[in-house]
Amino acid sequence: MTAVPARSSEWVRPVTSQEPASVIIEIDHVSQVFQTSARKDHVALSDISLTIEEGAFVSILGPSGCGKSTLLYIVGGFVSPTSGAAKMKGQAITGPGPDRGPVFQEFALFPWKTVLGNVMYGPCQQGVRAAEAEAQSRALIEMVGLKGYENFYPKELSGGMKQRVALARTLAYHPEVLLMDEPFGALDAHTRTRLQNDLLNIWERDRKTVLFVTHSVDEAVFLSDKVVMMSKSPGRIREVIDIDLPRPRRRNELLLDPRYQKYVVDIERMFDESDEAGPAL
Amino acid sequence: MMSPATLLRRAAPVLACIGLLAVWQFASLVLKNDSFPTAIEAIRAIPDILGDKESLINILASLRRMALGFGVAVLVSIPLGLLMGRSRSVAAFFNPLLMVIYPVPKAALMPIIMLWLGVGDVTKTLVIFLGVSLPVIYHSFEGAKAVEEKMLWSGAAMGLSPAQRLVRIVLPAALPEILTGCRTGLVLALITMITSEMIARQSGAGNILFNALDMGQYDTVFAMIIIVGAMGICFDAIFERVRARLVRWSEPQFDLPLSFS
């Protein structure tokens, strides 16, 4: 565990009022308890504190059921925490807003809208003129590699294409933070790799803040500046690891890079250790 | 040129109708019952009915009530069903009410409604309204309930208010289900239209039918049955065209999704 160049203490810290200006999201002692019907309450998140700096690509990594999605939903404002608070630029998050754009594993496209209609939806809602929204949306569709599919309905697209549309739809209304919940989790390995590459290329252009939930160690290390490792029952932050790998990252170079390999191996080892310590999954 | 399979598929409904009429003709000739005219006799009586001004006025009056009852029912039931599907408290309030009304044949309520509102158009239209409402509410409710939460969240993140989400996400997302309910409702509108006129005779297609029955004009009775049946088929076919057009997006154009990675 000591082998990992972690600077976690710096990251898991109580939120103070004098945060540097670059902090965009603060999660302050957030807990989430679900009332499961018959049995006793289920603690999905226990006292989570985390700050995310503007422009950072941060992954939340952990086994399924550790509360990753719940944490992301709290930041999105879709779920309000049982206790504690999440803040965006110092303002308490009380609900969803266009400053935080979600991309879900289930795509959640509007099936009655074409690709173009889906992507234009956000800008039009924000009052952008139709012609302008359309031009921007067409450019975005091209950027995510779907030129020529503008008039297709979601039903006619493969999973990878749907997720590209979902990403374009969210980027279209210019959220300051992207909230991605296992966006590539439902895709086959090949498609997943391609989308990871494309996401990195897109991200490296404008460096939006990204909060990215995944249970894949490779994916987290490949994409992120920081990896927040969570453990389950109750959901806690176990470790926060800085990924000190050069950008722009190229997959073929990175896979051969011993530093990358070391991050992956070390993180996997840490999960193995916690599995042995905790109850069997 | 159409392939034989396509030709057969196109011709199938016509063949079915001809077959049915042939069986009818044959059965009627064998049974030789006064109250069971042959298919040909019944068909011969159709022009007499449709050529008669009085009968046409009756049938048009029926259709007007049906259209009004159906239209108002759809306009009221869709919003109600959608609200019930998205709000537990609205559902908790209306569900017991609807569960009480659901199994009651709407025509059975007619005598009471007649006492309050008379035997005129209002009563009959109200009965049609009740008959149509329940399936439309039910299907709108189910459709709204099934709308993916993440879709609503995506809308909320774009800045849609709860009311906007109901109209601009729940409504279109539930549309295929809603239209299934409307299709059932349309058939029920026709059924309740006729039964309402059976109970409150005064005007309408049902009135022609049951008067003819009273007077023993069995060819007219069966001709009216054919006319009502044909109206049912036409309405359903027209509705189905509209429906298919509105929810084209939910039926894939291709058998398989395009491959792409």
Ligand SMILES: Nc1ncnc2c1ncn2[C@@H]1O[C@H](COP(=O)(O)OP(=O)(O)O)[C@@H](O)[C@H]1O
């Ligand atoms: N709405 C809910 N009601 C009850 N339990 C929930 C609800 N949402 C999540 N949970 C529970 O909380 C835990 C964390 O869920 P989730 O955030 O989806 O985990 P992850 O995304 O890491 O797999 C799980 O045990 C899950 O069953």
Ligand SMILES: [Mg+2]
């Ligand atoms: Mg999850």
